[in-house]
Amino acid sequence: MKLPFTTRSSLLKLAAGMSAFLILMAWTLNSVFPLPPLYPDGPATVVVSREGEVLRSFGDRQGVHRYNVTLPEVDPFYIEALLNYEDRWFYHHPGFNPFSILRAAFQWLIHGHVVSGGSTLTMQVARLLDPHERSVAGKFKQLWRALQLEWYYSKDEILTLYLNLAPFGGNIAGVEAAADRYFATSARHLTKNEAALLVVLPQKPSLYRPDRYPEVAKAMRNKVLSRLHDSGLLKEQAFQYLSQEPVELRQSDRVQLAPLLSRTLKQTYPDQHVITTTINDTIQQRVARLLVKVKRDLPVHSSAAVLVVDNQTTEILAYQGSVDFQDDSRFAHVDMTQAVRSPGSTLKPFIYGMAIDRGIIHTESLLSDIPFTFYDYKPQNLNGRFQGAVSVSEALKQSLNIPLIQVFNALGPDVFDAQMKQAGIQLDHEKANLTVGLGGTGTNLMTLASMYRSLAMSGQVSPLRVVKGGAQAVPVANEAQLLSKESSWMVFHMLSSISASDRVVPRVRREIAWKTGTSYGYRDFWSVGVSPGYTVAVWVGRPDATPVVGYLGATRAAPVMFDVFDQLPEEKRRVEQPETVIRKLICWPGGRAKSATADEDCFNQKYAFTRNGLTPPTLESDGDFVRHDHWPESLSIWHQQRKIISQGHPELEIAIQSIKNGQHYYRSQIRQLKLESNKPASEVLWYINHQPYEQQQLLLADYSGEVVITACQGQQCDQRKIVIHR
Helix, strand or coil: CCCCHHHHHHHHHHHHHHHHHHHHHHHHHHHHCCCCCCCCCCCCCEEECCCCCEEEECCCCCCCECCCCCHHHCCHHHHHHHHHHHCCCCCCCCCCCHHHHHHHHHHHHHHCCCCCCCCCHHHHHHHHHCCCCCCHHHHHHHHHHHHHHHHHCCHHHHHHHHHHHCECCCCEECHHHHHHHHHCCCHHHCCHHHHHHHHHHHHCCCCCCCCCCHHHHHHHHHHHHHHHHHCCCCCHHHHHHHHHCCCCCCCCCCCCCCHHHHHHHHHHCCCCCEEEECCCHHHHHHHHHHHHHHHHHCCCCCEEEEEEEECCCCEEEEEECCCCCCCHHHCCCCCCCCCCECCCCCCHHHHHHHHHHCCCCCCCCEEEECCCCECCECCCCCCCCCCEEEEHHHHHHCCCHHHHHHHHHHHCHHHHHHHHHHCCCCCCCCCCCHHHHHCCCCECHHHHHHHHHHHHCCCEECCCECECCCCCCCCCCCCEECCCHHHHHHHHHHHHCCCCCCCCCCCCCCCCEEEEEECCCCCEEEEEEECCCEEEEEEEECCCCCCCCCCCHHHHHHHHHHHHHCCCCCCCCCCCCCCCEEEEEEEECCCCEHHHCCHHHCCEEEEEEEECCCCCCCECCCCCECCCCCCCHHHHHHHHHHCCEECCEECCCCCECCCCCCCEEECCCCCEEECCECCCHHHCEEEECCEEECCCEEEHHHCCEEEEEEEEECCEEEEEEEEEEC
């Protein structure tokens, strides 16, 4: 029967009015009762390596751990089993299933208690977000929240929320954390039995926990398998086989890796669920295992820190902030990659590099290693001795202090400081002065690693990255030029020619430019090395700044650095010599090119690397250039006083080059030491504990305790004292 027009019009108006009323009611309810935060107790953050391996996890404010995942990161069979067992109509209903609710209500009326809940996955997510009492009012509240979820989120997003919020017993939430906790695997690689158990576990996580009630867990798992079999998702043979298997739990044997880095990243990104780092899982594990061995040889309360950087990408591949995160006696929770300490001699290469860039020196410029007071500052060499005339390359390789300050004085501490700041590197001192060159400032391992990396990258400093995607835990600097491509190559070349005489043959031969440093008072021991592909920075010492007398960067930090390099992959890249680095024959004492020096003024010839062929004159100790190719005045006077100048040729005193005073050696690590001096081997007589010694290698197995090593040429001798341990 056709309704009259007026009646139809009235019904349409009524329907429109009801719709408007319902929309207004929904809008009002949504305004008054908005969806609660998805993670009201904050995120439970997990920090992972570049490969996705967990480095460290942090619970939310309630101590709940979850490792957030996306749908593609979960085993498809688990998803299929979950939907089949919990909510077959998930992708079709509006958030609730009216048939399931009616069935549950009918069963409740008949039996007087809950037989089946009737909750969809959306409703379960609603209850996890906003818990309610088990009452009629609570159920209506849950239904409202489910409708809100369906309004705001897609089905896949709601399913993902369930995967990450569902409880799995104890302080574990989410399928990924559950897979790791119970089966030491990821949700991506679950077996069918593991998947079936994790499907049912959230129903009653405290009662079905497989680590406490394995038989109950098995029965519930088989219930899921039976449902899957009845639905045709499991064949009969597979069902029979799987249902007979026991519940097998596995415990992960992984230890926390890079825990201090993870702590820093958690503080830096407090709202992120997953922080993916640049850490290479394999390299990080190797470094961690290496430091377990290093710890055994360290003095009590001492620690160590290591950074490994990929030069090409600026990514940090390994980050060890302390020697043992579990050992509080060694200040385990102090991150020594970030701690500001005196860098000792580690800034010297950059002072020489800047001086080359400004035309003050070339690699073989004559410097004066003699007693000299620069204004009110009188530096001393570590061994307390002086060599007189010495080249830039030898002064750098031997880490001589007085020649360095001579160059630093000519360069100017303010110029050095300004160029460092321009490159984004801020050293920790009030006003730049000459003491900065020998460690009278503060910096940290991150900054040193960034600086030394530039030696293999044409002098360019870039931010070190530790978070995938370009974010940084600790910004270092904007991309900038610290040294020119010419001076950075020259410094790299000089440092890479330093031999490590007490090293065994490395696993992988590579070119390494390296420098050590020891801070004033023997508080910090540094070693930083850069190969074409990698930079390795090491700090050793006591985090509380207590001195460790008798040790040096060369004896404590350098061996660790070389051992870390041995853990790294082979590399094919080379640091190529720029075309503008020109090798020229120069003359001492004037320092200029042979072609620009009169024959009678060229007492000693050397091949030097220069920038664009520039050969500046030799420096006087006070920073002025010499005139007329003469010997520097103060150096000439010192030579005459020492009576070691003859016909214009400075005759250098004999000096032991391979061993430093006070070094400690362990026979378990080193078999022999090479005996070298600055004189021809045929002219040198060696004495060990004042007895003649004819071999060129000192066998450590023959000695213990303090050993006196003496090298003599004629009436001149040099002496070192070392300590050999079992």
